[in-house]
Amino acid sequence: MTVLDLVGLSFGALRERRLRSGLTVLMVVIGVALMTSINGLGGGMNNYISEQLGTLGANVLIVTPSATTFGPEAQSGLQTKLTPQTVRTIERIHGVKYVIPSFTGGGTLKSGSESKAVSILGMDQSKVVYIAPKASFESGSFVSSGDSGGIVLGYSIAHPSNLDKPFATTGQSVFVEFSTVENQGGVEKLVTKRKAFQVRGVLNELGSQQIDSVAFISLAAANTLFAKNSVYDTIYVVTDGPDGNDKVEASITKFYGKNIGVISPKAIASTINEVMGTFIGFLSAIAAVSMFVGAVGIITTLYTSVMERTREIGLLKAIGYTRETVLLMFLTESFAIGLLGGLLGLIFGIAGAYALIGILPFGAGAISITPWFRPTDLAQVFLLACALSITAGIYPAWRASTLSPITALKKE
Amino acid sequence: MTDQGEGFAIETFDLKKTYEMGLVTVRALNGVNLKIRHGEMVSIVGPSGSGKSTLLNMLGALDTPTSGKILVDEVDITRLGERALSKFRNKKIGFVFQSYNLIERSKVAKNVELPAIVAGTPKKLRNERVHELLDLVGLGDKVNRKPHALSGGEQQRVAIARALMNEPAFILADEPTGNLDSKTGQEIENLLLRLNQEKNATIVIVTHNLELAEGTGRIIHLRDGVVEKERTGLWGHKDQVIERGN
Numbered sequence: 001m002t003v004l005d006l007v008g009l010s011f012g013a014l015r016e017r018r019l020r021s022g023l024t025v026l027m028v029v030i031g032v033a034l035m036t037s038i039n040g041l042g043g044g045m046n047n048y049i050s051e052q053l054g055t056l057g058a059n060v061l062i063v064t065p066s067a068t069t070f071g072p073e074a075q076s077g078l079q080t081k082l083t084p085q086t087v088r089t090i091e092r093i094h095g096v097k098y099v100i101p102s103f104t105g106g107g108t109l110k111s112g113s114e115s116k117a118v119s120i121l122g123m124d125q126s127k128v129v130y131i132a133p134k135a136s137f138e139s140g141s142f143v144s145s146g147d148s149g150g151i152v153l154g155y156s157i158a159h160p161s162n163l164d165k166p167f168a169t170t171g172q173s174v175f176v177e178f179s180t181v182e183n184q185g186g187v188e189k190l191v192t193k194r195k196a197f198q199v200r201g202v203l204n205e206l207g208s209q210q211i212d213s214v215a216f217i218s219l220a221a222a223n224t225l226f227a228k229n230s231v232y233d234t235i236y237v238v239t240d241g242p243d244g245n246d247k248v249e250a251s252i253t254k255f256y257g258k259n260i261g262v263i264s265p266k267a268i269a270s271t272i273n274e275v276m277g278t279f280i281g282f283l284s285a286i287a288a289v290s291m292f293v294g295a296v297g298i299i300t301t302l303y304t305s306v307m308e309r310t311r312e313i314g315l316l317k318a319i320g321y322t323r324e325t326v327l328l329m330f331l332t333e334s335f336a337i338g339l340l341g342g343l344l345g346l347i348f349g350i351a352g353a354y355a356l357i358g359i360l361p362f363g364a365g366a367i368s369i370t371p372w373f374r375p376t377d378l379a380q381v382f383l384l385a386c387a388l389s390i391t392a393g394i395y396p397a398w399r400a401s402t403l404s405p406i407t408a409l410k411k412e
Numbered sequence: 413m414t415d416q417g418e419g420f421a422i423e424t425f426d427l428k429k430t431y432e433m434g435l436v437t438v439r440a441l442n443g444v445n446l447k448i449r450h451g452e453m454v455s456i457v458g459p460s461g462s463g464k465s466t467l468l469n470m471l472g473a474l475d476t477p478t479s480g481k482i483l484v485d486e487v488d489i490t491r492l493g494e495r496a497l498s499k500f501r502n503k504k505i506g507f508v509f510q511s512y513n514l515i516e517r518s519k520v521a522k523n524v525e526l527p528a529i530v531a532g533t534p535k536k537l538r539n540e541r542v543h544e545l546l547d548l549v550g551l552g553d554k555v556n557r558k559p560h561a562l563s564g565g566e567q568q569r570v571a572i573a574r575a576l577m578n579e580p581a582f583i584l585a586d587e588p589t590g591n592l593d594s595k596t597g598q599e600i601e602n603l604l605l606r607l608n609q610e611k612n613a614t615i616v617i618v619t620h621n622l623e624l625a626e627g628t629g630r631i632i633h634l635r636d637g638v639v640e641k642e643r644t645g646l647w648g649h650k651d652q653v654i655e656r657g658n
Contacts, residue, residue: 001530002532009529012517012522316530317501318472318507320501320578322495409474
């Protein structure tokens with residue numbers, strides 16, 4: 001008997017019970033599609049995080065006022081004020097190349113009739129190249145230290161996806177509006193402030209929201225605009241090299257204790273990926289359960305089929321089909337279910353991941369994740385589906401193959 | 413069909429079969445001795461429970477005896493392993509069942525070629541043989557029909573064509589006309605007789621139908637698991653040798 005004959009006989013049997021076979025294939029499709037979608041979203045998420053944090057230099061540490069932003073320590077209010085003195089202290093640490101303090105704030109950027117909510121980063125822009133080595137200009141240049149009226153726009157601000165034309169171009173005037181609470185005569189009032197800036201430059205797209213969605217102004221301008229009183233929000237520490245990060249981090253922590261946060265982009269990426277990995281792993285486990293349910297479906301379908309086709313099996317054995325041939329026929333049926341379910345599952349899984357990106361909140365906003373499917377992941381899921389299907393077919397196939405021809409032929 | 417000369421096609425020696433049904437032991441065959449020559453057409457008759465079908469199943473290697481010996485072309489099939497028995501059934505035996513046992517989802521052609529598929533016959537040869545056999549049984553124009561679109565008689569013809577697919581030495585038919593009206597039963601009987609005469613096929617038929625039995629060369633009466641008597645069929649071939657094995 002050739003493979004083609006075997007496949008022909010098995011597909012004939014599956015076709016006879018179209019609805020049942022179709023539903024069983026659907027069970028496999030759901031499991032495979034779920035696993036594929038989850039893997040794709042996880043891969044896309046990892047890529048996004050690596051992309052976001054990878055634009056920062058590998059030898060950059062980020063110093064923040066508190067060690068954590070959540071949990072009891074954050075609630076305890078144990079913080080270190082990041083002041084020019086902090087900068088000077090860190091500068092003296094061995095292995096530190098540059099210390100770049102920064103102010104951050106949010107506001108609405110207005111250009112003509114258009115307006116856009118943006119993050120504003122105030123820093124010495126001659127040092128931006130150390131934090132984001134890949135940053136380059138589409139037009140213009142950075143704002144100099146003494147320029148309190150200049151602003152540099154990240155690519156996403158200058159070229160928002162919802163506008164046909166640029167939001168603002170180099171040389172154009174824009175306004176920054178933001179609200180703050182001020183104490184006026186003992187009464188706190190919400191005050192909206194407005195300041196004009198001239199666009200000095202527009203950055204090329206970096207693929208990182210940290211740079212692309214940020215407007216840069218000088219350190220002094222930000223200090224005044226956001227009334228920071230020279231208390232920095234973040235200090236970027238550029239070390240001699242990535243190998244020295246740990247030593248510098250240890251020195252800063254040793255000096256300030258737990259009241260200061262020192263993190264490296266690499267560590268952030270690693271932590272986030274670890275958390276994401278656990279989460280994706282959890283979801284994958286649920287998807288795997290659905291694949292096992294699919295396998296149980298195959299067992300049920302094939303077992304029922306064996307029961308219904310007992311006389312047929314008896315006939316086949318009577319006309320010379322061996323135990324092995326009957327076993328192979330049923331295993332081919334279960335493999336066919338796995339193969340078809342696996343292939344369709346991959347297609348629907350890939351399509352599903354893109355569909356989910358459109359539906360889930362992280363796909364609609366500024367953050368855009370592109371599902372990424374590692375070929376090895378796809379192959380693994382597909383092979384798992386096939387392997388589970390064959391395994392699920394073993395028992396019904398064995399039952400069919402061991403039927404005595406005379407007993408099978410007598411079955412009503 | 414092959415002619416093995418003067419040697420017996422089938423011989424049984426003290427063939428016994430007992431079934432345990434709870435606490436009761438049923439003796440289906442109680443020492444059957446039988447000799448059938450090549451090219452002979454034999455019918456086995458007897459009341460229900462006499463062991464006719466059990467005997468036929470033994471001869472076709474569908475079932476194994478509790479004791480005794482079955483020689484088919486001088487090979488003791490009771491000593492063959494499962495794989496060898498499958499091959500034996502595939503190459504040597506063509507079964508015809510009362511209820512046809514056709515695969516409903518498959519077309520007539522597919523049903524007929526089933527034994528040749530597992531025998532490894534190339535597709536082209538299978539197709540040629542299927543058409544040849546369906547022409548022989550008068551169904552040459554119904555190759556692509558499904559069994560449910562055929563009458564009972566036509567379905568039994570398909571089953572006979574299937575039985576002939578691998579040119580077996582023996583055709584074993586269990587109540588081949590049992591589900592058919594008398595006219596159609598007669599047609600099937602004529603077809604089997606023709607196969608016996610033209611193809612020199614050795615045919616063993618189990619039947620309740622005495623008219624069918626009388627058309628065969630020899631009638632073996634079975635009762636309580638033993639051969640009660642044997643006689644020549646009234647309209648059977650005169651030249652067929654009657655043997656009584658004991």
